[in-house]
Amino acid sequence: MPVKLRRPILVGGVGLSFLLWLLQSIHEEVVELGEFGVLGLVVVGGWFWLFGSRKPKEIQFAPVSSPLDLETVQKAIAKSESLINHLEAEAEDEQIFTQLREQVAQLLTDLNRQEIKLAITGGKGCGKTALGQLLASDWLPHQQQSLSLTETPALFEINDTGFDVQAKVEQLSNCSDLVLFVTAGDLTDTELQILQQLAAVKQRILLILNKQDQYLPTAKVLILQQLRQRVGEILKAEDVISVASSPAPVKVRQHQTDGSVNEWMEPQQPDLAVLTNQLSQILTQEGQQLIWASTIRAAAVLGTSAQRALNQARRNRALPVIEQYQWIAAAAAFANPVPVLDLLATAAISSQLVIELGSIYKRKFSLSQAQAAAKTLGSLMVKLGLVELSTQAIGAILKTNAFTYVAGGTLQGVSAAYLTRLAGLSLIEYFQEQDYSEETRAGQSLNLDSIRQKLQTVFQQNQRTSFLPTFVNKAVGYIMPESSQTQLSGSETKV
Numbered sequence: 001m002p003v004k005l006r007r008p009i010l011v012g013g014v015g016l017s018f019l020l021w022l023l024q025s026i027h028e029e030v031v032e033l034g035e036f037g038v039l040g041l042v043v044v045g046g047w048f049w050l051f052g053s054r055k056p057k058e059i060q061f062a063p064v065s066s067p068l069d070l071e072t073v074q075k076a077i078a079k080s081e082s083l084i085n086h087l088e089a090e091a092e093d094e095q096i097f098t099q100l101r102e103q104v105a106q107l108l109t110d111l112n113r114q115e116i117k118l119a120i121t122g123g124k125g126c127g128k129t130a131l132g133q134l135l136a137s138d139w140l141p142h143q144q145q146s147l148s149l150t151e152t153p154a155l156f157e158i159n160d161t162g163f164d165v166q167a168k169v170e171q172l173s174n175c176s177d178l179v180l181f182v183t184a185g186d187l188t189d190t191e192l193q194i195l196q197q198l199a200a201v202k203q204r205i206l207l208i209l210n211k212q213d214q215y216l217p218t219a220k221v222l223i224l225q226q227l228r229q230r231v232g233e234i235l236k237a238e239d240v241i242s243v244a245s246s247p248a249p250v251k252v253r254q255h256q257t258d259g260s261v262n263e264w265m266e267p268q269q270p271d272l273a274v275l276t277n278q279l280s281q282i283l284t285q286e287g288q289q290l291i292w293a294s295t296i297r298a299a300a301v302l303g304t305s306a307q308r309a310l311n312q313a314r315r316n317r318a319l320p321v322i323e324q325y326q327w328i329a330a331a332a333a334f335a336n337p338v339p340v341l342d343l344l345a346t347a348a349i350s351s352q353l354v355i356e357l358g359s360i361y362k363r364k365f366s367l368s369q370a371q372a373a374a375k376t377l378g379s380l381m382v383k384l385g386l387v388e389l390s391t392q393a394i395g396a397i398l399k400t401n402a403f404t405y406v407a408g409g410t411l412q413g414v415s416a417a418y419l420t421r422l423a424g425l426s427l428i429e430y431f432q433e434q435d436y437s438e439e440t441r442a443g444q445s446l447n448l449d450s451i452r453q454k455l456q457t458v459f460q461q462n463q464r465t466s467f468l469p470t471f472v473n474k475a476v477g478y479i480m481p482e483s484s485q486t487q488l489s490g491s492e493t494k495v
Helices: 008-026 033-049 070-090 094-110 128-142 165-175 189-200 217-230 273-335 339-360 367-383 386-398 402-406 410-432 448-464 467-479 482-494
Strands: 116-122 147-151 178-183 204-209 240-242 250-255 261-266
Touching: 070 094, 070 273, 094 273, 116 128, 116 165, 116 273, 128 147, 128 178, 128 273, 165 189, 165 273, 178 189, 178 273, 189 204, 204 217, 204 273, 217 240, 240 273, 273 339, 273 410, 273 467, 339 367, 339 410, 367 386, 367 410, 367 448, 386 410, 386 448, 386 467, 410 448, 410 467, 448 467
Parallel strands: 116 147, 116 178, 178 204, 204 240
Antiparallel strands: 250 261
């Protein structure tokens, strides 16, 4: 990619760096000139301290608390639709936003949905199949509302080694307005985690203790009480119910007048009265709320899909920009033999990088804000030890090629390119988490805690992979073409 230097910050910073180097080369005999270079750095660096502290908002698609109203649901749909509009304006793949728009149309249709979807779930052997069959045969036909009842596959299968709680939660939320979560005893930690995450997305839940006939009356009371205590923060006491969907037969012994004894197994009737009463009450009082809550959850999923696609489209545009500036930084640092002035050139490059990446992510940065952001990134890299660790790692790789390693400025050039890349990738990760509704607004500043976390994550990802050796070799190829390396090798051999 050809490099264009039509940027005032970049040209000014790099130009000043080379000007100071040139003056130092001409006046090597003047000792005070080094102090002049440092003073110049202090003056220019003072621009970088203009830094705002307003904390940006985070994307939040979570549904609001009950009770819901139609306006709240429509706003949730509109928020997702706005993201799709952004995607349509920036993405090239028409199929993506066409599919998303079809899903928006379906959401609008679902606002008038009459059928309420119930889902029965739980671990294997908890009796959910028998419970579902009883509800379908004895209770559903007598309800005035239009209802559907679905049994999900058993949770926690023996061969389910890669159990994904989040995936299970999403499946349940997508297929139901009301979840009947069945257990045959106390909750496991995984079951409790699923319930907590379902409650976090405002999924309506009934926790059902099945097979109550297997417990003594006192034990049943204790288990039910313990369940209510464990889920007390997410469920009301009346939403934790005990039933017996398929009670075991009871042995009956009858003594006859002649002294003989007759014994037989007498079937027991299922006990679902408390559950069906609670279900009927919920459907009567909260039927519309259940549908609206499901619509909001679906809008959240849709918005997340649109945001993910938008982030990918912007990332595809941002990566070439980062690559362009990392090579500019490498060339500037390699050509400038004064290490302290390399930092000036890199800061100027980073400022322009902030502006261009901000433009891609619809974040307007003024000159002073971009300089402050560059200063923040540089300071964080130093404080986190990323500069030292990167330089050490790059130096170790360069030592494998003695001729490359001894070349003046090679370590500085490769390090500058690598640090510029880390800064750019961290900005991408940071921008992707910001609230899209804040886009195009001026006066943006970086959240220190968030950008620090992104820097550490990006650095660790690049250190753990084989990326760094490949990057170093590529960087050396940019700043020292093969012809230059051959000449250096020949001169070293002669010596």
